[in-house]
Amino acid sequence: MSTPKTLFDKVWDEHVIRQVKDGPDVLFIDRHFIHEVTSPVAFLGLESRGASVLFSGRTFATADHNTPTLNQHLPVADPLSANQLAALERNATHYGISHWGLGHQKNGIVHVVGPENGITLPGMTIVCGDSHTSTHGAFGAIAFGIGTSEVEMVLATQCIMQPKPKKMRITVNGKVGKAVLPKDVILYIISQTSASGATGYFVEYAGEVFENMSMEGRMTVCNMTIEMGARGGMIAPDETTLNYLKGRDLSPKGEQWDKLVPYWQTLKTDEGATFDLDLTFDAADIEPQITYGTNPGLGTGVTHQIPMADAVKDGSASYKKSLQYMGFAENESMLGKPVDFVFLGSCTNGRIEDFRAFASIVKGRQKADHITAWLVPGSHVVEKQIKDEGILDILTQAGFELRQPGCSACLAMNEDKIPAGKYAVSTSNRNFEGRQGPGARTLLASPLVAAAAAVTGVVTDPRQLI
Amino acid sequence: MAYEKFTILRSSAVPMPNENVDTDQIIPARFLKATERKGFGDNLFRDWRYNSDNTPKADFVLNMPTYSGKILVGGKNFGSGSSREHAAWAIYDYGFRCVVSSFFADIFQNNSINVGILPVRVSPEFLEKIFAAIEADPKTELEVNLPAQTITLLATGESESFAINEYKKHNLTNGYDDIDYLLSMKNEIAAFAETRPF
Numbered sequence: 015m016s017t018p019k020t021l022f023d024k025v026w027d028e029h030v031i032r033q034v035k036d037g038p039d040v041l042f043i044d045r046h047f048i049h050e051v052t053s054p055v056a057f058l059g060l061e062s063r064g065a066s067v068l069f070s071g072r073t074f075a076t077a078d079h080n081t082p083t084l085n086q087h088l089p090v091a092d093p094l095s096a097n098q099l100a101a102l103e104r105n106a107t108h109y110g111i112s113h114w115g116l117g118h119q120k121n122g123i124v125h126v127v128g129p130e131n132g133i134t135l136p137g138m139t140i141v142c143g144d145s146h147t148s149t150h151g152a153f154g155a156i157a158f159g160i161g162t163s164e165v166e167m168v169l170a171t172q173c174i175m176q177p178k179p180k181k182m183r184i185t186v187n188g189k190v191g192k193a194v195l196p197k198d199v200i201l202y203i204i205s206q207t208s209a210s211g212a213t214g215y216f217v218e219y220a221g222e223v224f225e226n227m228s229m230e231g232r233m234t235v236c237n238m239t240i241e242m243g244a245r246g247g248m249i250a251p252d253e254t255t256l257n258y259l260k261g262r263d264l265s266p267k268g269e270q271w272d273k274l275v276p277y278w279q280t281l282k283t284d285e286g287a288t289f290d291l292d293l294t295f296d297a298a299d300i301e302p303q304i305t306y307g308t309n310p311g312l313g314t315g316v317t318h319q320i321p322m323a324d325a326v327k328d329g330s331a332s333y334k335k336s337l338q339y340m341g342f343a344e345n346e347s348m349l350g351k352p353v354d355f356v357f358l359g360s361c362t363n364g365r366i367e368d369f370r371a372f373a374s375i376v377k378g379r380q381k382a383d384h385i386t387a388w389l390v391p392g393s394h395v396v397e398k399q400i401k402d403e404g405i406l407d408i409l410t411q412a413g414f415e416l417r418q419p420g421c422s423a424c425l426a427m428n429e430d431k432i433p434a435g436k437y438a439v440s441t442s443n444r445n446f447e448g449r450q451g452p453g454a455r456t457l458l459a460s461p462l463v464a465a466a467a468a469v470t471g472v473v474t475d476p477r478q479l480i
Numbered sequence: 481m482a483y484e485k486f487t488i489l490r491s492s493a494v495p496m497p498n499e500n501v502d503t504d505q506i507i508p509a510r511f512l513k514a515t516e517r518k519g520f521g522d523n524l525f526r527d528w529r530y531n532s533d534n535t536p537k538a539d540f541v542l543n544m545p546t547y548s549g550k551i552l553v554g555g556k557n558f559g560s561g562s563s564r565e566h567a568a569w570a571i572y573d574y575g576f577r578c579v580v581s582s583f584f585a586d587i588f589q590n591n592s593i594n595v596g597i598l599p600v601r602v603s604p605e606f607l608e609k610i611f612a613a614i615e616a617d618p619k620t621e622l623e624v625n626l627p628a629q630t631i632t633l634l635a636t637g638e639s640e641s642f643a644i645n646e647y648k649k650h651n652l653t654n655g656y657d658d659i660d661y662l663l664s665m666k667n668e669i670a671a672f673a674e675t676r677p678f
Contacts, residue, residue, distance in 0.1 A: 031672045032665065037647025040662065042672050052564065054515035065663065069673060080513065094513035101515045135678055145563040145587060161565030161591035162517075163657065171662035173669055177645060179586075209500050210557035213586060243560060245586050266678065274677060309500045309560070332499040332555065425509045425562075434532070446504040446561060448527050 018284035021250050022181050022216050025156045025281065029139045031173065038175040044138040046073040046168045047124045048111070050080055050102040051427070052143030056166035057105040065170040067109040072172060074133055075106045075113040078123045079427050083390050083417035086116055095428065109169075122393020122419040125149040125361035129233060130395050132262030136251035136278045141168055145240045146361050146443060151248035152232035153255055154281045156216070158246040179245050180214050180290040183283075185221040188297035193476045195371060196231030197363060197441065197460035199223060200238040201303035201313045203295065208327040209311035213243030215291065218283060223297050224249055229258040230367040237362045238443050241310035250282040302476055304348050305445050305458040307336040312445075316463060316475050320346045339447055340455050341435075348473050351457075355438035356387040356468040357450070358461055359417075360424035363441035364392025366399045368461040373408045375465035375479050381413035382471030388430055389414055390422040412469070426451045439467040483596025485655040489578055489624045490634070492549035494541055495614045501554055502561035503588060507570045509562075520566055521573030542574075546618045553610055554581040559588025568595045578624050580631065582607040593648050594657060600624060600631050606640045609633065626653055 019027070032040040048056075053075070060066065067073065080095035090096040099116060106113035114120040120127060125146055128134045136154035141147060145159035164174055184203060204211075217239050224232065232249050239247030256275065259265045266274055305313035306320045312328070314321065320337070322344045323330045337343060342351075358364075358372050369391070381387060389409065391397040397419055400406050406416055423430040424442035426449070432438045434453025441464050445456035457473065466474035511523040529540050536543040552571065558581040559567065568591040571579065579597060582604045592599045602610070613620045613633050621634040626649060632639040644652075651657060662669070 031668060034647050034661075037645055040665070042669065042676070044676060044678060051512050055517045058516065059659075063659065063663075065659070068666070068669070092513075098513055098515055138678065143563060143565075145561070159563035159587055161563055161568070161587060161594060163565060163591065163594035163659075167659050167662060170659055171666065171669055172673065173662050175647075175658045175662070176590075209560055210583060210585070213557070213583065243557065243585060277677065309502065329497075329499045329555065331497070335498065425504075427509045427512065444502075444504070444561060446502045448508055449504050452508070452527055452532065 018287040020181055020283045020287045020289065021154065021218055021248060021281055022156065023287070025137055025139070025154070026178060034175070038177045041139060041174050041176055043141050043168050043172055043174055044072065045133060045140045047128055047140070047142035047147070048073060048075045048165065049124050049142070049144065050077050050098040052162050053105065053165055054098060054101040056162050056169060059166040060169055063170070067111065067169045068172045070110040073111045073169065074128070075102055075111050076121060076124050076127055077102055077115045079421045079425065081116050081420040082428050083388070083420050083422050083430055086418045090116070119394055122395065123361045123364060123421055125237065126364055126392030126396065129153065129229070130262065130393060132259055132265030135259065136255060136281050141174060146237050148240045148246035149233050149237040149361055151236040151239070151246045152229060154248055154251035154278070156246065156248065159240065179216045182212055182215040182217045182244070182291040182293065183289040184217055184219050185292070185294045186223040186297055187221045187294070188223065190223060190297045190300055193302050193462050193480055194300050195460040195462055196227055196234040198300055198303045200235045201305065201310070201458060202300045204238065204242045204311050205303070205313040206295065207242045207293070207311070209241060209309040210243040212239070215244050217244045217247040219247060219249050225252070228367060229254060230365045233365070234362055238310065241443060251278050302460060302463050304463060304473060306340060306342055306348060307333070308339050308445055308447050309336070310443065310445060310458060312336060313458065314348065316348055316473065318348065320344055320348065349475060351473040352437060353385065353439050353467045353472055354436040355432050356385055356464050357390070357423045357438055357440040357442060358464050359388065359390030359392065359422050360442035361392060361421070362443045363461050364390060364396065366396050368441060369396070369400050369405050371461040372465040373405045375462055375476060376412040376414065376469055377408045379412055379469040381468055385468050385471055387414050387468050388417055388423055390417045391419045393419050423450050425449060432456070439464050439473065483572070483655060484577070486577065486596065486598050486626050486652045488626065489550060490621055491551050492619050493551035493553050493580070493610070493614055493622050494547045494549055495553050495611055496541055497555045497611055499555040500557045500560055503559055503564050503567035504561055506559070506567035507564065512564060512566050517569055519573070520570035521575065524570040524574045550575060550577045551622055551624065552576045552579045553607070553614065554579060556581065556583045556604070558584050560585040563587045565591045565595065568592045568597055572597055580607070580610065593652060596652065598624065598626060598652060600642045602631060602640050602642060609638060
């Protein structure tokens with residue numbers, strides 16, 4: 015009997031080509047996603063070294079961070095953004111890399127289009143120059159974000175050099191309550207562990223809550239695992255995973271599929287395998303969440319008060335600076351806080367289930383007059399689903415408009431910036447100072463909490479509207 | 481990308497005790513639109529450093545003539561958030577060669593080493609000592625000795641050792657990078673790729 019292994023060990027160990035003495039592992043990378051922002055300097059580096067792309071078929075390019083969400087048929091107005099988009103297209107063409115640029119029917123956010131097209135598969139190693147690459151861990155892949163030097167490294171050698179992280183398991187048992195979405199589950203976990211609580215670890219999620227969760231929900235959870243400092247998160251593939259993948263455009267087909275299924279079924283943590291840290295939470299403790307501070311760990315149940323400084327893990331000075339930036343004070347109630355903007359979208363919550371959830375609350379209601387709402391699908395595929403399912407009609411009747419796909423106001427690299435001092439309830443992943451525009455104040459929340467804010471104009475408990 | 485070799489650095493330091501300094505603060509997203517790696521130092525900590533009319537904020541540490549040096553000393557969980565290597569480029573381009581903290585975010589730590597910045601992780605107690613020493617005397621000098629893996633407050637001789645992977649240490653002291661290493665094993669990589677099921 016061999017030593018019991020965790021899911022993470024199995025996938026990691028299978029990809030190690032060489033263990034450097036007193037050094038990192040040389041890890042083979044199955045899939046490499048690139049986008050316009052973190053790749054141009056990597057390609058320049060490649061050229062200056064006289065190197066080339068080793069396996070162009072293992073790399074996929076999409077444009078997302080900079081792309082406008084209106085009038086995508088027109089030339090991109092910002093010359094710097096246009097320049098980056100052109101560089102991606104030029105590099106992809108030159109090296110024979112598949113490229114879903116602006117206007118392509120498959121275009122969208124890298125972490126949305128990878129899974130929805132069957133490029134992401136269980137047992138893979140996946141990297142991208144974007145920290146939310148952790149999203150793909152939902153499929154039982156080891157997926158993590160890298161820097162531009164590493165993008166160059168993977169282009170040139172299809173490998174990366176990494177010390178093996180420690181392992182953490184997060185188990186959530188029980189059933190989640192009414193109006194509690196996967197976003198609430200992960201915001202709750204981050205609030206309990208803090209923004210640095212999982213640094214140095216790779217997380218596996220286990221327990222009833224994740225077993226019963228949809229693939230899109232699992233992606234939301236793995237997506238935000240990086241926000242507690244972890245390198246990534248993963249969930250063992252199961253029937254839900256295979257049902258999601260079967261028949262997708264680039265998923266394996268026929269005999270190849272049949273061969274992979276038995277392998278994929280081995281991808282789970284063995285009985286008796288150990289973790290460096292094991293955390294357990296009870297689903298009953300999780301209510302719809304909202305953040306009040308300037309890192310994703312500073313969040314709480316929507317009906318709660320903002321904690322006192324001594325109750326949080328961040329240092330008191332940093333905490334007070336955070337509340338000052340937000341214009342909030344200790345012990346204030348989050349319910350009823352005025353909101354100016356609502357953003358539905360991003361690689362965290364720009365999928366069809368998120369739009370269905372949002373529509374479930376706004377149906378038959380009207381957008382609050384003073385709210386500016388940016389509803390941004392994660393991809394053209396999601397955009398089409400929104401139209402086909404009649405969700406667009408519901409949104410339109412409630413006074414909302416749909417924009418075109420991209421990262422948009424999540425990181426505000428395009429025109430979609432929240433103005434200084436304004437409050438935004440956002441389904442995105444980061445509430446850092448200035449993240450959604452210089453001076454912008456972000457409250458992270460689920461699509462249901464965002465919808466409740468969009469129709470009432472203030473922070474509202476979505477359970478009151480269901 | 482070539483960088484300066486790192487061996488022994490003696491310098492005064494710039495203190496930034498805030499916790500959870502994320503890479504969006506180090507370099508805001510709107511400065512990531514370049515297609516070349518240059519000029520990022522001008523926008524290091526842009527929104528903490530400048531008012532909206534582009535005048536420097538007098539109370540931000542990089543604008544205080546009192547503080548200078550090639551070492552940036554940060555609070556716990558320095559470099560969290562986005563994987564943007566531009567944050568490390570900005571720190572390097574500004575003139576820092578070493579960042580000291582009690583805790584670094586993983587990707588930032590990797591990015592730093594890859595661009596030639598030495599991240600030195602010290603105990604929370606030693607970090608407090610460094611902040612206190614700089615507060616007492618902003619010209620306080622630190623010595624960061626990579627071969628010996630020590631960091632020392634020169635005035636008092638108080639010292640702590642820090643951990644670094646031997647391989648990474650070798651790279652930093654010689655100005656090598658991982659790509660040089662990996663390119664030398666291309667045949668082994670190609671053979672391995674053949675065995676992958678997808």
